[in-house]
Amino acid sequence: MIKISSLDQIREEINRIRDFKKGYFSNLFFDAEKFNLWIKSEILYFYQTNEIVFFFKKNASCYNVYYCSESIESLNKGIFLLKNIYNDRIFVFDIVGTDSGSEETCQIFKTNGYFLYTSLNRMSRLISSKEKSDENDSIRFADHTDLNEIHTLLYEYFDEYAEQLPLVEELNTWIERNHLLLYIENKQIIGFSIFDIIGMTSYLRYWFVHPMHRNKKIGSSLLRRFFYEGRETKRQLFWVI
Structure with missing residues (x-):
């Protein structure tokens, strides 16, 4: 693996694969802001062969792990190489698509010794005018004094294999x-929701209620507040396991 030091390295590798003009298979969404944080934290690497990165x-x-490949066959070869070169590492891949559309990709991973850990369903909601x-x-709203407690809750109660947990810098x-957004009771955080607004879409990234405080409609209160905060957008997206 080679440590990435700039966004240009990522762009160059993506363009190199696209320049084959044979096809493009990827689970990567280019997010410059997020990638810059990962680069500054020195946690982003790459490995490339001729037809895949x-x-x-x-x-x-x-x-x-995110991949960009010029064909499904190249993806298969690349995954096989990874398995043999880095057999002491735990790799987690997100496969994005419908059940039928991603069936061939899933089969390639299974053939190479991977298994389906969990599935997430994307939910979409159109915004009401009222x-x-x-x-x-x-x-x-959270402030910077809440940062450590939020970070602790995320890493204690969320599954690192199922969720891409954020860095402290992302929380900031x-x-x-x-x-x-925080739900506070007796000066303690017992629930939170984290969201993004990008263009005319709002995304619910994380939604949490402490196990000892569930079934009290805390989660629904946080969800309604998320809907309200995104009232100027046209749709809202979130994922459920």
């Missing part, structure tokens, strides 16, 4: 943009 984000116990605010005094960005 893999990008690796290093986590505490595994790597999230989104109402949830008048709940227990909900407020959401706090600065007022995109991190």
Whole structure:
């Protein structure tokens, strides 16, 4: 693996694959802001062969892996190489698509010794012209004094293999943009939601209620507040396991 030091390296590798003009198979969404954070944190790497490139984000116990390939056959060869070169690493791949559309890709991974860990379903909601605010005094925006507690909750209760957990720097960005909502009870964080607004779409990234406080409609209160905060967008997206 080679450590990535600039966004240009990522762009060059993507363009190199596209220049074959045979096809393009990828699970990578180019997010310059996020990639820059990973580069600064020195946790982003790549490995390339002639017809495929893999990008690796290093986590505490595994790597999230993104691929760009000119064909499904090249993807198969590349995954086989990874298995033999880095057989002591845990790699996690996201496969994006419909069940029928991603069937061939899933089969390639299974043939190379991978297994389906979990599945997420994307939910979409069109915005109502009369989104109402949830008048709940227990909900407020996070500030920087909440950072450590939020980070601890994420890494204690979320599954690193199923979720791409954020860096502290990413949490800071959401706090600065007022995109991190907290549910407070007795001065403790018992729930939160983290979201992005990109163009005319709002994305719910993380949604959490402490296990000891579930079935109290805390999650639904946070969800309604997310809907309200995205009232100027046209649709809202979130993923459920």
